[in-house]
Amino acid sequence: MMIFALTTELILAIRRFFPNLTLNKEMPMQLCVANHVGYRRRLHQPFRVKVYARRLEVGVGITYNNEGLMKTIEFIRQSHCQVLAEVGIAMGDTSEAFARHLNGRGQLHLFDYSEKVNCVQKRLESLGFTNIVSHGNSHRTYDSYNWNLMKLLQTHQQGIFDYVYLDGAHTWHHDALAFVLIDQLLKNGGFVEFDDYNWNHRRSSTVNPTICPATVEGFTEEQIDTHQVALVVDLLVKRDGRYKAIVKNRIYQKAD
Numbered sequence: 001m002m003i004f005a006l007t008t009e010l011i012l013a014i015r016r017f018f019p020n021l022t023l024n025k026e027m028p029m030q031l032c033v034a035n036h037v038g039y040r041r042r043l044h045q046p047f048r049v050k051v052y053a054r055r056l057e058v059g060v061g062i063t064y065n066n067e068g069l070m071k072t073i074e075f076i077r078q079s080h081c082q083v084l085a086e087v088g089i090a091m092g093d094t095s096e097a098f099a100r101h102l103n104g105r106g107q108l109h110l111f112d113y114s115e116k117v118n119c120v121q122k123r124l125e126s127l128g129f130t131n132i133v134s135h136g137n138s139h140r141t142y143d144s145y146n147w148n149l150m151k152l153l154q155t156h157q158q159g160i161f162d163y164v165y166l167d168g169a170h171t172w173h174h175d176a177l178a179f180v181l182i183d184q185l186l187k188n189g190g191f192v193e194f195d196d197y198n199w200n201h202r203r204s205s206t207v208n209p210t211i212c213p214a215t216v217e218g219f220t221e222e223q224i225d226t227h228q229v230a231l232v233v234d235l236l237v238k239r240d241g242r243y244k245a246i247v248k249n250r251i252y253q254k255a256d
Helices: 008-017 067-079 093-102 114-126 145-155 172-185 213-218 221-225 228-237
Strands: 022-024 032-034 040-042 048-050 056-058 062-064 083-087 107-113 132-137 161-166 186-194 243-247 251-254
Touching: 067 093, 067 161, 067 186, 083 093, 083 172, 093 107, 093 114, 107 114, 107 145, 114 132, 132 145, 145 172, 161 172, 172 186, 172 228, 186 228, 186 243
Parallel strands: 083 107, 083 161, 107 132, 161 186
Antiparallel strands: 022 048, 032 040, 056 062, 186 251, 243 251
């Protein structure tokens, strides 16, 4: 049985014909395809299409429909963040909002699979934004955005980010380490935002066990039912006295 996901190029084509749609991934869980000898290799992530009622005018005039994105951009605007990082970029809608907000100032660092960050960087450069730094990783089993976060840590003795948006794998084994690395790369007084605090595999529309066998193969029943982003926030962030909640279960500020 083969399970296919929409490619980046196809979804960008859909966006051209339906500009009022916001396309973003539910989470970066990889689908698998079984070939005739039973070996499973990883494919692109699943995506979902969402239509939002509210709209946001950002930077040089683009309109966004995502209410959560509205709040994020407004928060970044008010907190005067200049060096941003997005871990898990989906189709680049949030990336574009970040770039338009910065409008050439500071830097925007993007972390995801190489083909995705390269595609989004080209898209942003075509809009005139040249302050984009891409950090792409492969699809190999033990490669992820955490390796690129580590490489940044190797070359920086102090924090470099004012704000980090973590919308990654939504799993403990990826994002617990991601937070540890982000903490080292975040400036004192900087902010980290967590997406999907209440998400789990069981209630997912794309990777729940009934439609995605890879979920059953990769996770225990307990893990499938657990809100793993919440584990990161509750066990690592809330227990760290250096962090205070700005928006409960979502945005936290590191002490100066």
